[in-house]
Every structure is written in C-alpha cells, then in structure tokens.
Amino acid sequence: xxxxxxxxxxxxxxxxxxxxxxxxxxxxxxxxxxxxxxxxxxxxxxxxxxxxxxxxxxxxxxxxxxxxxxxxxxxxxxxxxxxxxxxxxxxxxxxxxxxxxxxxxxxxxxxxxxxxxxxxxxxxxxxxxxxxxxxxxxxxxxxxxxxxxxxxxxxxxxxxxxxxxxxxxxxxxxxxxxxxxxxxxxxxxxxxxxxxxxxxxxxxxxxxxxxxxxxxxxxxxxxxxxxxxxxxxxxxxxxxxxxxxxxxxxxxxxxxxxxxxxxxxxxxxxxxxxxxxxxxxxxxxxxxxxxxxxxxxxxxxxxxxxx
Amino acid sequence: xxxxxxxxxxxxxxxxxxxxxxxxxxxxxxxxxxxxxxxxxxxxxxxxxxxxxxxxxxxxxxxxxxxxxxxxxxxxxxxxxxxxxxxxxxxxxxxxxxxxxxxxxxxxxxxxxxxxxxxxxxxxxxxxxxxxxxxxxxxxxxxxxxxxxxxxxxxxxxxxxxxxxxxxxxxxxxxxxxxxxxxxxxxxxxxxxxxxxxxxxxxxxxxxxxxxxxxxxxxxxxxxxxxxxxxxxxxxxxxxxxxxxxxxxxxxxxxxxxxxxxxxxxxxxxxxxxxxxxxxxxxxxxxxxxxxxxxxxxxxxxxxx
Numbered sequence: 001x002x003x004x005x006x007x008x009x010x011x012x013x014x015x016x017x018x019x020x021x022x023x024x025x026x027x028x029x030x031x032x033x034x035x036x037x038x039x040x041x042x043x044x045x046x047x048x049x050x051x052x053x054x055x056x057x058x059x060x061x062x063x064x065x066x067x068x069x070x071x072x073x074x075x076x077x078x079x080x081x082x083x084x085x086x087x088x089x090x091x092x093x094x095x096x097x098x099x100x101x102x103x104x105x106x107x108x109x110x111x112x113x114x115x116x117x118x119x120x121x122x123x124x125x126x127x128x129x130x131x132x133x134x135x136x137x138x139x140x141x142x143x144x145x146x147x148x149x150x151x152x153x154x155x156x157x158x159x160x161x162x163x164x165x166x167x168x169x170x171x172x173x174x175x176x177x178x179x180x181x182x183x184x185x186x187x188x189x190x191x192x193x194x195x196x197x198x199x200x201x202x203x204x205x206x207x208x209x210x211x212x213x214x215x216x217x218x219x220x221x222x223x224x225x226x227x228x229x230x231x232x233x234x235x236x237x238x239x240x241x242x243x244x245x246x247x248x249x250x251x252x253x254x255x256x257x258x259x260x261x262x263x264x265x266x267x268x269x270x271x272x273x274x275x276x277x278x279x280x281x282x283x284x285x286x287x288x289x290x291x292x293x294x295x296x297x298x299x300x301x302x303x304x305x306x307x
Numbered sequence: 308x309x310x311x312x313x314x315x316x317x318x319x320x321x322x323x324x325x326x327x328x329x330x331x332x333x334x335x336x337x338x339x340x341x342x343x344x345x346x347x348x349x350x351x352x353x354x355x356x357x358x359x360x361x362x363x364x365x366x367x368x369x370x371x372x373x374x375x376x377x378x379x380x381x382x383x384x385x386x387x388x389x390x391x392x393x394x395x396x397x398x399x400x401x402x403x404x405x406x407x408x409x410x411x412x413x414x415x416x417x418x419x420x421x422x423x424x425x426x427x428x429x430x431x432x433x434x435x436x437x438x439x440x441x442x443x444x445x446x447x448x449x450x451x452x453x454x455x456x457x458x459x460x461x462x463x464x465x466x467x468x469x470x471x472x473x474x475x476x477x478x479x480x481x482x483x484x485x486x487x488x489x490x491x492x493x494x495x496x497x498x499x500x501x502x503x504x505x506x507x508x509x510x511x512x513x514x515x516x517x518x519x520x521x522x523x524x525x526x527x528x529x530x531x532x533x534x535x536x537x538x539x540x541x542x543x544x545x546x547x548x549x550x551x552x553x554x555x556x557x558x559x560x561x562x563x564x565x566x567x568x569x570x571x572x573x574x575x576x577x578x579x580x581x582x583x584x585x586x587x588x589x590x591x592x593x594x595x596x597x598x599x600x601x602x603x604x605x606x607x608x609x610x611x612x
Contacts, residue, residue: 024427031418031475038477042451127539130582
C-alpha cells in the first residue's frame with residue numbers, strides 16, 4: 001500500500017513530504033535537545049558510571065561489578081531498602097484508601113461541597129519543606145500538638161520521630177496529609193461513572209455497599225491502578241521529609257533509599273557507587289511496575305475494551 | 308440557587324414518609340459531621356503554622372499548647388523579614404520559578420503543537436518515548452546531570468534549575484506538561500489550521516496566533532503547576548546550589564531550622580512566620596486559579612509536586 005502510493009506520486013509531492021517531516025522535527029526540537037541532554041545522555045552515562053569509581057576530581061576508574069558486590073555486602077543497603085519498602089507498602093494503601101474515601105464524600109451532591117473540596121485539597125499545596133518543619137514541631141515529644149491531642153483521650157505522650165519504632169509510622173501519618181492530588185484524580189474518576197448504572201443496580205435491590213463494591217470500584221479501577229502505580233514510584237523515592245526531619249535517624253530507622261543514595265553521591269562524592277544504587281532502585285521500581293501491570297489484567301476493568 | 312434547593316427540599320418532604328425523612332436527615336447530619344471532622348484534621352497543620360507564627364517568644368513550647376496566640380505578635384513577620392536573608396531567598400525563588408515556568412510554557416507548548424497538530428515520520432514512536440520518560444525515577448539521572456552541570460561550571464548558579472525547562476524539562480518531569488498541552492490541543496478542530504493555511508499563514512503563525520490563544524486553559528494549568536513545583540522544589544536546589552547567593556526559600560527555610568539564631572534555640576514562632584511567607588504566594592496562586600488547577604490534575608494525573 002505504502003509503496004504503491006509512493007510510486008504513483010510525483011517527485012514534487014515527495015519533497016513536500018520531506019519538508020513536512022522536517023517541520024515536525026523543528027517544532028519538537030526543543031524536546032529532542034532536552035531529551036538527549038537531560039534524559040538519554042544521563043541515563044547512559046549513569047550506566048557507565050555504575051561500573052566505575054569516580055570522585056569528580058580524577059577520571060572515572062573502571063572497577064567492574066565491584067560497586068554491586070560491595071552493595072550486596074553492605075548492611076545499610078538492606079536497612080535502607082527495608083525502610084523504604086516498609087514506608088511504601090504501609091503508606092500507599094493507606095493513602096489510596098483515604099483519598100478514595102474523601103473523594104466519595106466529595107462526590108455527594110451536598111450544599112457547600114465545593115468549600116470542602118478546597119479544604120481537603122489545601123494541605124497538598126503547602127511546600128514540603130514548610131510542612132515537614134511544621135510536623136517536626138507538632139511531633140515534638142515534650143510540647144507537640146500530637147501529644148496534646150493524645151492527652152485529650154487520656155493517652156500517654158509518644159516519642160514520635162525521636163523513637164526508632166515510632167519514626168516510620170510518623171512518616172506514614174505525615175504522608176497522609178498530602179493525598180490531595182490522588183483525591184482529585186479519584187473524584188474525576190467517580191464523576192465519570194454513569195449514574196444510570198448506579199440507578200439500575202439500586203432498582204435491582206443492591207444496597208450502598210454492594211453498589212460501591214460491584215459498580216463503583218470496577219468502573220474506577222483504572223484510576224485506582226493509576227494512583228497505585230504512581231504512588232509506589234513516588235514512595236520509593238521519599239527523600240525530602242527524611243532529610244529535613246530526622247536525617248535518617250534515630251538508629252537508621254528512617255534511612256530511606258534515596259537519602260542513602262544522596263549521602264553517597266553528594267556528601268561523599270562517590271558517584272560510581274551512587275549510580276549503581278540508582279540503577280538498583282530503577283530496577284526495583286520497574287519490577288513493581290511490571291507486577292502491577294501484570295496483576296492489573298485480573299482486576300482492572302477498561303470500559304469498551306471488549307467482552 | 309437557594310430558592311431551587313429549598314423547593315426541591317419541599318417536594319422531597321411531600322413525597323417521603325416521616326420515618327424515611329428522619330433516616331435521611333440523620334444520614335445527612337452524619338455525613339456533614341464526617342466532612343467537618345476531615346476538614347478540621349486537614350486544616351490543623353496550616354492553622355497551627357499560622358497560630359504559632361503569631362505567638363510571643365516562649366509561648367511556643369507551652370504544654371498543653373495554646374491554640375490561639377495571646378497576644379497576637381504581628382512583629383514576628385517584621386523580625387523574620389528584617390533579621391534574616393529571607394528577602395534575598397524570596398527574590399531568588401521568584402526568579403528561578405518564574406524563569407523556569409516561562410521556559411516550560413514556551414518550549415512545552417511548541418513541542419505539544421508539533422505532536423498534536425503536525426504529521427511527521429516517527430511522531431507516535433517519539434511521543435511514546437516522551438511518555439516513557441515520565442516513568443524514569445528522577446534520582447537515576449540526578450548523579451550524571453550533576454556531573455554534567457559541574458563540568459559546565461553551572462553549580463552554584465541558577466542555570467541547572469532553569470535551562471532544562473527551556474528544552475522541555477528533560478527527565479525532570481517536563482513531559483507531564485507536554486502531555487497535558489497535547490491532550491488539550493488534540494481537542495481543537497483541525498479545520499482551524501487548514502483555513503489558516505489556505506489564507507497563507509505559516510505553521511509558526513498558526514501556533515502563535517491561533518492555537519496558543521485557544522489553549523489558554525492548558526497554558527494556565529501548566530503555568531500554575533510549574534510555578535508551584537519550582538517554588539516548592541527542595542531536592543534540586545539542595546544539590547545544585549551550595550552558596551548563599553542563589554539560595555531559594557525552600558533551602559533557606561531548612562537552613563533556618565539548623566541556624567544559630569532560629570533552629571538551635573527553637574524560635575518556632577519565627578520559623579513558622581518564615582514558612583507562612585513561603586506559603587503565601589502558593590496560596591494566592593491556588594485560590595486565584597483554582598479551577599485550572601483541579602482540572603489540570605484530573606487531565607494528567609499530575610501529583611502537583
């Protein structure tokens with residue numbers, strides 16, 4: 001088909017086509033330059049660095065797979081990995097459940113609902129640095145607000161960030177204040193669920209819970225899937241909160257993977273080792289994303305994607 | 308609005324039995340109670356930030372904490388503004404966020420126009436590559452880009468925070484904006500371009516004079532997201548800026564926390580005042596352009612950070 005058309009068309013047409021292609025590339029050229037310089041080149045360079053020792057001063061020195069074997073024998077590598085996995089697998093499900101619950105409430109047709117939408121979303125625009133510093137203050141074991149609130153219910157004061165077992169849960173709680181974006185995405189998904197479906201199920205005698213489980217959840221399953229994938233990718237890269245609030249402590253309880261990578265790269269200037277760490281993280285994220293996509297075939301329902 | 312609502316309420320009252328109405332009323336009260344509770348928990352940190360920023364020195368560590376500051380000390384703001392370098396950080400933040408945002412809007416809209424409105428070889432494949440860069444964790448490219456900027460002598464200048472955004476943002480997340488604007492431009496009728504071409508307009512002119520003005524909602528969403536992202540960004544300034552000359556507010560705030568005059572002696576009231584100063588532009592932007600903001604998130608699933 002394509003060859004037949006090419007043969008039938010006069011040469012002049014080809015030239016116009018050639019110009020059309022060029023025009024297209026001219027328009028996307030800023031992205032091509034940016035992609036080559038700030039995506040493709042860094043990725044390849046980082047793959048190279050992962051097999052070297054490099055401190056920025058002398059030239060990179062090839063060391064084979066030594067960075068990776070060293071990592072495998074490093075106790076802190078497993079600590080950082082474990083902390084990050086703990087944080088991700090506890091916080092992401094809680095974030096999704098909370099965001100979905102809030103979105104369900106905000107999807108009700110009630111008077112003043114727009115005011116609630118704004119209020120629920122607002123914590124998400126607060127700069128992370130500001131909110132982390134604020135939470136450090138609120139988590140203070142001696143005079144913090146959280147302990148005061150526990151006191152209302154007759155509960156004892158907690159150490160929060162100062163306590164190795166409480167520190168990670170404290171980070172999970174902190175992360176729950178920033179679910180506004182997920183909430184809005186859920187809300188958009190809920191608003192796209194046809195009311196006719198809900199009504200039909202209602203006529204068939206389905207109660208609120210059954211309608212939620214058998215109509216709403218399947219209909220918004222692509223949105224749940226999207227939030228899950230993005231949530232996991234984001235949580236694996238938790239950095240700023242730990243860097244500011246605890247700097248990995250107490251007793252490495254909040255030493256998250258990217259914080260550890262940051263220390264190697266930008267405090268000790270071990271660029272080779274840090275690059276190797278980066279590639280392991282990329283691999284882990286890709287594996288989880290792949291698992292997510294594979295599992296999604298069993299539970300994500302795309303409307304109009306065949307029977 | 309009120310008239311319609313109350314008339315609906317009236318008809319509802321006539322139709323339903325007393326028992327049903329009671330249950331409906333109770334459900335309504337419970338729903339509002341939950342809504343108000345969540346709203347209160349959501350606003351607690353921000354309320355606490357503002358309340359603390361207005362407290363007199365020493366009242367920040369009282370336990371149990373005082374919710375309303377007595378007396379209200381507005382001069383905390385004057386102290387923070389005058390005694391620290393926060394004015395310098397604010398100017399830096401505005402410069403960096405402003406220039407990066409301007410570059411993002413310009414470069415990403417040109418690229419989006421190419422992907423949305425033009426036909427060329429390999430277009431869909433390249434767009435797939437662009438979308439794939441969204442999945443790339445930023446941390447992987449951070450080390451090599453640091454080395455690149457180090458060799459370009461860009462460390463301790465605002466260049467690393469601005470220049471990539473004039474080229475679609477690279478792996479720092481600019482693909483989101485291209486994606487958002489392309490989605491929007493795809494919805495505009497192609498006849499617009501065809502009619503302009505017949506009239507002898509160039510494609511650059513079509514982009515600039517027809518598509519760009521029509522894509523204003525997408526540009527606005529991009530501008531707001533981008534500005535807030537750069538304003539709030541902590542990781543990149545931390546890595547690329549070490550000297551104070553170009554320090555941004557996000558970095559400055561963290562330095563307050565560990566500085567002799569504020570952090571070490573726990574001047575939480577002044578730290579919170581500085582945090583409010585940093586929050587204010589974001590809040591103003593959010594409230595003035597809320598509708599673009601919410602729609603933009605729904606369009607792209609952008610996390611806003």
